[in-house]
Amino acid sequence: MDLSANELSVVTAMVNYLYSDNYDDNSSQSNKMVEPGPAEEQKIDPPYPYSWGQAVEPEPEPEPAAPEPEPAPAESESAAAENDVQPIATTHPIVFNTTVYLIADQYDIPSLKQLAKTKFRSVVNQPWDSVTFTAFIEATEVLWENTVHSDRLLRDFVVEIAVSRLDALLIEPTFVALMERWGDLAVDILKAKHFGTYEQIEEVEDVWSVRKSVKKGKGRKYF
Numbered sequence: 001m002d003l004s005a006n007e008l009s010v011v012t013a014m015v016n017y018l019y020s021d022n023y024d025d026n027s028s029q030s031n032k033m034v035e036p037g038p039a040e041e042q043k044i045d046p047p048y049p050y051s052w053g054q055a056v057e058p059e060p061e062p063e064p065a066a067p068e069p070e071p072a073p074a075e076s077e078s079a080a081a082e083n084d085v086q087p088i089a090t091t092h093p094i095v096f097n098t099t100v101y102l103i104a105d106q107y108d109i110p111s112l113k114q115l116a117k118t119k120f121r122s123v124v125n126q127p128w129d130s131v132t133f134t135a136f137i138e139a140t141e142v143l144w145e146n147t148v149h150s151d152r153l154l155r156d157f158v159v160e161i162a163v164s165r166l167d168a169l170l171i172e173p174t175f176v177a178l179m180e181r182w183g184d185l186a187v188d189i190l191k192a193k194h195f196g197t198y199e200q201i202e203e204v205e206d207v208w209s210v211r212k213s214v215k216k217g218k219g220r221k222y223f
Contacts, residue, residue, distance in 0.1 A: 014104065022115070027122065093123045097119045097123065101143070102146050117154050117157060134174075144184075162192075166193065
């Protein structure tokens with residue numbers, strides 16, 4: 001099994017799933033706002049210690065400095081590695097779950113594909129901002145570049161989301177360019193917009209197929 005072509009974080013997610021039936025897509029961290037630290041107190045010089053004509057009290061002698069603590073023993077490399085815990089995902093969770101979906105498809109792990117779709121759905125259903133739009137477009141491109149048309153599990157959901165946010169996506173030049181580059185994506189979105197779910201689209205195409213077989217040689221007959 002050659003995993004060298006995959007990102008380490010994606011491989012780690014797959015291995016974690018094989019051992020624990022789950023993986024961390026870092027979605028909880030991406031939704032947290034960074035709280036600003038407490039402001040430093042402004043240092044103000046003390047007032048002038050005396051007025052002319054008043055006696056000046058002697059300043060107290062400084063206390064002796066406390067001895068410096070001894071340096072702690074150096075951590076072993078294994079202990080340092082355990083303490084240096086980094087989030088698995090280094091990209092937006094939408095993109096990360098898409099790449100996990102792809103590695104699950106590559107190594108034929110259907111249950112991991114389903115989990116990746118579930119996590120993808122959970123992230124996409126959160127409120128969107130400009131970063132979310134960019135990540136969704138990137139994930140769509142990655143998915144269409146690396147899956148076949150018959151792999152409908154995540155494609156159908158991406159098309160469903162695209163239809164629900166089509167007005168906003170159509171003013172994004174990168175998404176328009178993506179549809180121009182991947183004509184089947186544009187066709188899927190158009191069909192879903194007009195007919196509804198992919199199952200409904202298949203029903204309509206079955207009717208077209210029957211009508212075409214009735215009128216052989218004259219092309220597809222539409223309603």
